[in-house]
Amino acid sequence: MDIRRLQAFVKIIDLGSISRAADLLNIAQPALSQQLATLESTFKKKLVIRSKSGVTPTAAGSDLYRHAQTLIKQLDRAMTEINLGSGPLVGKVSVGLSPYSAGSTLSVELxxxxxxxxxxxxxxLTESFDDIYSELVMTGRLDMAVIHGAGPMKGVVFTPLMKEEFFLLAPEPLELPCSDTGSVQLQDIVDIPxxxxxSHNFVRKSIDIAFVRKQLKxxxxxxxxxxxxxxxAIVDGLGSTILPWSVASRIVVPGKSKIWPLHNPTIHEVVSLCVPxxxxxxxxxxxxxxxxxGLAKAMASSRNWPGTQPSL
Structure with a gap:
């Protein structure tokens, strides 16, 4: 098995086109098509589906794509470690950080x-709403990720880092009925924008579940x-939001917006570290x-992060 064929196959799938991959790799298109045919002959499986709009992987092609990414990354790592010997730690480490979570708050300190x-x-460091970080970790495209709402999944290991409680962030002039502790009930904000x-974000899912359980819309x-x-938008009075303290505290504007604790129910989510x-x-x-x-432990134990508790 020639590693270059696997590298070319990954590029074909990434670009969705044999011709574009050939141009990028500086290989004649017939030669690249022959490499693909050789892979299909080796595995005795059809790996891609060709159409006028490009190519898409078959089920077998998707499996090969995932394994090829892992093999290529491991080879790159081996070459780096061997060439540099036993000196200081070197190389690239990729970390995915879930938006609207403590993970994004940890990024600068990390x-x-x-x-x-x-x-x-x-x-x-990458922070994206569109990527599914657990899949990127599973295939080796990310070394690790900090994500919300992690659960058992084949191919990855989750380590709980902390539990985050969610808060209401609203314009300062907004008048809300508060308890003696200064917290706001979910039913009291049902009519505010x-x-x-x-909807695919875990913060949003937690918010939706909390409202459904209280039979509120x-x-x-x-x-x-x-x-x-x-x-x-919040400063301009266009609406309010519900976020973990780690995020709400970054965008609150004193005198313009304010953070209120929520109760009945409280909303919280576990933040976990995901590794292959x-x-x-x-x-x-x-x-x-x-x-x-270490950073997550310090944050979860700090009094500066209300509603955040260690999970390790």
Whole structure:
């Protein structure tokens, strides 16, 4: 098995086109098509479906794509470690951070610690609403990810880091009925416009479940993925939102917006670290993982993060 054929196959699937992959790899298209035919002959399976719009992987092609990514990444790691020997830890470590969670709040501090303690490591941080981080970790495209609402899944291992309670972030002039402790009930905000993440986000799912369990229907005014837009919209009085403290505290504007605790019910979610089950972790990724776990412990134990509790 030629690793270059696997690399070419991955590029074909990534681009969805044999011709575009040939141009990018600087290979004649007939030669690249022959490499694909050789792979199909080797595995005795059809790997792609060709159409006028490009190519898509078959079930067998998807399996090969996943394994090929793992093999290519492991080979790259092996070459880096062998070439650099036993010196300081080096290499690239990729970390996915779930938007609207403590993971995104940890990112800058993680970057600072890696630069101070592991200067030979290049940290790749990504924060996206569209990517399914557990799948990227499973295939080796990410070394680890910090995500909400993790559960058992073949191919990855989840380690709970902390439990986050959700709070209401609303315009300062908004008058709300509060308890003696200054908290707000879910039924008291059912008529106010809410600005929330899209439905596939775990923060949104937790919000929806809380309203359903109380047999309430929230007034969703807009779905917003950009924190700066959300911050400005709340300041302008266009709506309120429900977020973990780690996120709400980043976009609250004193005198313009305010954070209220929620009760009856409280809304909370577990934040977990996701790592691959079958792909060996490098020394560099293990070192970064230790730093990340340490940061999460410190955050969850700090009095500066209300509603956040350790889960380790």
């Amino acid at each position: 970057l600072r610690l890696v630069r101070e303690q592991l200067p030979g490591i290049t940290l790749h 809410l600005l929330v993440p899209p 929230p007034r969703i005014a807009a779905e917003i993925e950009a924190l700066l837009t959300l911050k400005d 089950e079958m792909i060996p972790e490098t020394e560099a990724s293990l070192a970064v993982r230790d730093l990340l776990i």
